[in-house]
Amino acid sequence: MTTPDFIVVGSGSAGSVLARRLHDAGAGTVLVLEAGGAHEEIHAVHDPTLWPTLWGTDVDYGYRTVPQPHTAGRVHDWQ
Secondary structure, eight states: OOOOSEEEEOOSHHHHHHHHHHHHTTOOOEEEEOSSOOOTTOGGGGOGGGGGGGTTSTTOOOOBOOOBGGGTTBOOBOO
């Protein structure tokens, strides 16, 4: 394997567009890194309208904020 010219971390909306534009511009080789697998068995992963149903599942990283002083010290899910 050769060393890529660019490494894009995350293939969400911004990462995918950036990788494609670098590719189309002929800027060099592009490596896109994404966490996790395909999760073909989880329908909600492939339907953006169902993203809230993924909270607390195996595909949720479970990130939470520290207590926020401007929300009465509450801790919030970071999605």
